[in-house]
Amino acid sequence: MIELKNIDKYIESRFQRIFILKGVNLSIQEGEFITLMGPSGAGKSTLLNILGLLDEDYAGEYFFGERNILNMKEKERSNLHKSEFGYIFQAYHLIDELTVYENIETPLLYRNVSSAERKSIIAELLDRFKMVAKKDLFPAQLSGGQQQLVGIARAIAGRPRVLLADEPTGNLHSGQAKEIMEVFKELHAEGTTIIQATHARENADYGTRLINLVDGRIESDERI
Amino acid sequence: MWKNYLKISFRNLQKRKLYTGINLLGLTIALVSFIAISLYIHHEWSYDRMYSDYERIYKLNQEFTSEGQNQLVGTSPSSLPITLREEFPEVEKATLVFDLSIFSSVMIDAGAGNQEEKRYAMVDENFLDVFDFQLLAGQKGKLWDEPNKLVVTEETADRLFGNVSNAVGKVIKVDGQEFEITGVMQNFPSNSHMDFDFLASFQTHRHGKNPQWSPSNYYNYVKLREGTDVVAFESKMAQMVEKYLGADQKEYGFQTAFYTQPIAAVHTGDPTLNRIKPGTDLKYLYIFGVVAILLIAIGIINYVNLATAEATERNKEVGLRKVMGADRFQLFGQFVSESFILTLGALLVSLLVIYLLAPFLVNLGQVPLSLDLLASPLGIGFLIALALLVGLLAGLYPSLILSGMEPIKALGNKIKMGGGAWVRKSLVVFQFFVSMGLLISTFVVKAQLDFMKEVNLGYSKERLVAVSYPYESRSQMPTIKAELIRSGAAIQVAQAGDMPIHIKAGYKMFPGGDNQSEFMITGYSVDTDLINTIDLELVAGENFSESDIKRSDLEDGTEEFPIILNEAAIRQMGWNSEEAIGKHVNLGYMQNSLIKGVVKDFYFNSLHHEVGPLAIFNDPADASVLLIKIPEGDPSKHLSTLAGIWAKLVPGRPFNPVFVDSAYNNLYQSEQNSSAVFTLFSGIAILLALMGLFGLVSYVALRRTREISIRKVLGATGRDVLGVLAIDFMKLLGVSAILAIGFGLWFAQMWLKGFANQTEVGVTPFLISIGLVFTLAILTIGYRSWKVFRLNPAKTLKSE
Known part of the structure; x- marks a missing residue:
């Protein structure tokens, strides 16, 4: 499904190039649940951003399906981005001014989903994550775990095939973290491709494949 | 989608109360000024356009040449309209107005003793054919056909007889002579260059039955037939002059020529040509128009500056929305809708303010501000266009900046002070340039006015x-x-x-x-x-x-x-x-x-x-x-x-x-008005600019709270902190001051050109204006930095 070929990402400084990613080759099949691990600064987030089309400033080739991303037009890339990817952040990144309901609704608005359809999708998600009673609350009124659930609901509202999660449990205590990971497992079982970056080894056990990154290189890549 | 935009915009505006307040107040003040000035300009511009076919109505002026000296006069002889009617087929109508008030007032006795009346004129029977004012009572054709007939305006009828229907047929005494009131006409509109209470028949005058080519004391008007070539008409009048005045011209060595002035151009035309009501110099209308645009520009700039300054705060939101699939156009729509909501709000408040202020504004501009005009289709169209334009101008640049941010950088908060710092700086320079420039102009206008009032005239007018x-x-x-x-x-x-x-x-x-x-x-x-x-x-x-x-x-x-x-x-x-x-x-x-x-x-x-x-x-x-x-x-x-x-x-x-x-x-009424108007305008400009400055300083202070706290811990005094915050702005104001001095010199020269006797402007107006604006700016910054300085460093640093 996704094919990265010889990806380099670097920053030009005055005397040398500092590589964040170097010679990364990666092939991801539909339905995999991949965990990226590695120390801080290993390039986990950068790799996620490149996979999620948020960062286009790199060398190498990126194929999504049969198509080379770099050869796509801006509009096509943007459509691909909208239709295929969902994002979950360590700091939840909900919009403070919007209610739970409206946060989940936002990506649907940008996808021009009709009003009736939006309502049914959001109702289903609220029900699934048991947040119906909280739909009119603002993010600040929720606990961290609840906020991240909203974050996940928002990420999957658009029915993406690929879910990208950057340290999704980094700000949560273990009980909440476990709950989130169970949700991931469920989503994976339903067929969603998931790629998560994490520091916590125990999270990797929910996945099917573990990739270790060190200094911008893939050090190991194993099936679990 | 739009519902969502509106909802988010409202919540954002609500959340940032200070910015919303400054923007709302600033835009309101700017809009009130703009609308009021527009109404005034429209009023002055609309003079004498209410008569049917006003494009074909002309006032007749005269050029008098003798010994190489020529003189333009706005009056002409009593023979002119009659001759034109009789000998010129292209003349549809011609009428004469003899304004007695330029000579003296008259004493009118309507049964309650003599009262002095000043707005008294004589007209011939064609008056209402040229100027189709409404006749409320009386019979057209019988109003002024004989001597000692008199028409009064509605207001005068009310004043003297209680109502319109009572007036007709009454006999009143004018300077002892009896006149019969034959009709009541509407009041002269405020945008007519004529303004009288009494119109007596010119037949009463000794030249009424026996018109003469001298003296030239009368205002004459013609209505030409459609398609008449005005140049050809004027040269035909030259032949007429030769026919009737040729002999006199040779004998006394003078030449006279009659020429036409479109009726709509009388009010704003050549001020040396006499006319019934003092006119308005087009120059003033242009100056007011420019000032109106400058004031609204300052209001818009406040919005632009605050919106771009707070862009940093909204980085995260923008980044998130982009990650969730918003494209640039959708984000642009959201931010522009914020500025539209604000503009619309300000417009509604402005209309309320104008409604409340209307009585005071009338005194200032000496003209009635027609609020009905604002409610007319033209006025509503104007207001809608104004709101759209202001909303777009205010929202365009910040929306472009905000929607153009790259999501990763935005999420990582890696952007420093929001984009376009140099744009913001130039805009601040512009605002203070305008404020200082207007203030200098105010002092120049006032200096000349004081000079004229206090100069030794060469005789004693005291007591x-x-x-x-x-x-x-x-x-x-x-x-x-x-x-x-x-x-x-x-x-x-x-x-x-x-x-x-x-x-x-x-x-x-x-x-x-x-x-x-x-x-x-x-x-x-x-x-x-x-x-x-x-x-x-x-x-x-x-x-x-x-x-x-x-x-x-x-x-x-x-x-x-x-x-x-x-x-x-x-x-x-x-x-x-x-x-x-x-x-x-x-x-x-x-x-x-x-x-x-x-x-x-x-x-x-x-x-x-x-x-x-x-x-x-x-x-x-x-x-x-x-x-x-x-x-x-x-x-x-x-x-x-x-x-x-x-x-x-x-x-x-x-x-x-x-x-x-x-x-x-x-004698200096018009200069006095200008002085008052300039004072008001410069005050508004300074207020708006200071409000914008306050917002910007608040933003900078917020951003630098941590730095200021560290400085305080290290022993900085309040004045040091003020210096840290003020220095950047003072540099900008310095640039404004230099530009304003240049403008002031130009303005002083331009303004004083209109006076044969000019005051010495000197450096005082410049020093006072620039000093005043600097002082107010430092006070504004000082107030804000004092609030930051008073914060407890222990608290502000802990939150980091």
């Missing part, structure tokens, strides 16, 4: 009052003068043709002898007491004496008229003051005039004009004003004493004293 008297009383004037002085409430009394502040009568001077070059001279008919009453300084010769006057009264062909000239007249003839004494010249009809004395030049017109040649001659019979010098002490007491004597000696004419110095100040 000098003028009272006009009727023609019939002139023979008793010597007695009346003596009685007034005997009462102790008058020190000196003199008869004069006019107040010395603005002497109007024009004469022709023939120096005679070998000096053949004639020239125009202003004539002042007075009595022997004038020189002493207004303290004119004689530099040579002496005042008129009784024996001089006796010689001028001889009617045997040897009469000799004593005159006193000013220095300008003497210079014109190439003499010095001493050698002029005793010479004979011809002044108008006074063929044998003896120069008795020379007075030092004094200003007998507004200071817009140079002091021209002036001849003072003894002719009390031609005078109509008493100039009375009252003693020190309570003026109202003296005046009531004088009024008591007056009532006994001049029955039928109320004692209406005018203080000459306040009448003099009234």
Whole structure:
């Protein structure tokens, strides 16, 4: 499904190039649940951003399906981005001014989903994550775990095939973290491709494949 | 989608109360100014466009050439409209208006005794055919067809008779003569250049039945048929002049030409052409228009600056939305909708404010602000266009900046002070440039006004009052003068043709002898007491004496008229003051005039004009004003004493004293208005700019709270912190100041060009203006930095 070929990402400084990613080759099949691990600064987030089309400033080739991303037009890339990817952040990144309901609704608005359809999708998600009673609350009124659930609901509202999660449990205590990971497992079982970056080894056990990154290189890549 | 945009916009505006408040208030003030000025400009612009086919109506003016000097006058002879009607097929209608108020007021008795009325004119029977004002009562064609018929306006009818229907058929006395009221017409609209209460039939006038080619005292108007070539019409009038005036022109060596002025151009046209109502200089309309645009620009800039400054705060939101699939256009829509909501809100508040302020604004602009106009389709269209334009201009740049942020950088908060810092800096420079520039202009306008009011005019106008008297009383004037002085409430009394502040009568001077070059001279008919009453300084010769006057009264062909000239007249003839004494010249009809004395030049017109040649001659019979010098002490007491004597000696004419110095100040009404308007505008501009500055400083202070706290921990005082925050802004204001000085120099030159006698502007206006704006800016910054400085560093640093 996704094919990265010889990806380099670097920053030009005055005397040398500092590589964040170097010679990364990666092939991801539909339905995999991949965990990226590695120390801080290993390039986990950068790799996620490149996979999620948020960062286009790199060398190498990126194929999504049969198509080379770099050869796509801006509009096509943007459509691909909208239709295929969902994002979950360590700091939840909900919009403070919007209610739970409206946060989940936002990506649907940008996808021009009709009003009736939006309502049914959001109702289903609220029900699934048991947040119906909280739909009119603002993010600040929720606990961290609840906020991240909203974050996940928002990420999957658009029915993406690929879910990208950057340290999704980094700000949560273990009980909440476990709950989130169970949700991931469920989503994976339903067929969603998931790629998560994490520091916590125990999270990797929910996945099917573990990739270790060190200094911008893939050090190991194993099936679990 | 739009519902969502609106919801988010509302919540954002609610959350940032300070910014929303500043923007709302700023835009409201700017919009109120803009709408009020627009209404004023529209009013001035709409003058005389209410008559049907106004494009075909023209006022007839006259160019008078004699000895290479030409003079434009706004009046023409009484024969003109009749001749045009009879001999010119292209003339559809022609009418005459004789404005008596330029000569004197009339006394009207509508049953309750004599009252002085000033807005009185005579018109011929074609008046309503050219100017289709509404006739509320009376029969067209029978209004002015005979002498002693009179039409009043609705307001006058209400005032004198209680209502319109009561008025028709009533007989009133005008200066003792009986007139029948034949009709009531609508009030003259405020945007008509005509404004009268009474319109009498011109048939009453001695030239009414017997029109003449001289004098040229009448306002004449024509309505030309459709498709008439105006240039051809004017050259046809030239042939008419040749036919009727050709012989006179040859004999007296003058030339006259009539030309047309479109009726809609009268109000804003050449100010030297006389017209019924004082006009408005187009220059002022342009200045006001520019100022209106500048004020709204400052309001918009406040929004732009605050919105881009707070872009940093909204990085995260923008980044998230992009990650969730928002494209640039969708984000742009969201941010622009915020500025539209704000503009719309400000517009609604503005309309309320204008509604409440309307009575005060009327006084300021001297014109009624038509709120109905705002409710008309044109007005609503204007308001909608204004809101759209302001909303778009305010929202465009910040929305582009915000929607253009890259999501990863935005989420990582890696952007420093929001994009476009140099744009914001230039905008701040522009705002303060405008504020300082307007303030300097205000001081320049005021300096010239003060100069004109306080300059030594060359005569004494303190404690000098003028009272006009009727023609019939002139023979008793010597007695009346003596009685007034005997009462102790008058020190000196003199008869004069006019107040010395603005002497109007024009004469022709023939120096005679070998000096053949004639020239125009202003004539002042007075009595022997004038020189002493207004303290004119004689530099040579002496005042008129009784024996001089006796010689001028001889009617045997040897009469000799004593005159006193000013220095300008003497210079014109190439003499010095001493050698002029005793010479004979011809002044108008006074063929044998003896120069008795020379007075030092004094200003007998507004200071817009140079002091021209002036001849003072003894002719009390031609005078109509008493100039009375009252003693020190309570003026109202003296005046009531004088009024008591007056009532006994001049029955039928109320004692209406005018203080000459306040009448003099009234010559500068238009400058006074400009000064008031400039003061207001510059105040608004400064207020708006300071509000914007306050917002920006608040933003900077917030961003630098941590830095300031660290400095405080390290021992910085309040003043150090102020310096840290102020220095960047002071640099910008410095640039503004330099630009404003350049503008001020240009403005001073441009403004003073309109005055023959100019004040020295000096550096004071510049220093005061720039100093004032700097001080206010430092106070604004100081207030904000003090609030930050007072924060407890322990708390602010902990939160990091």
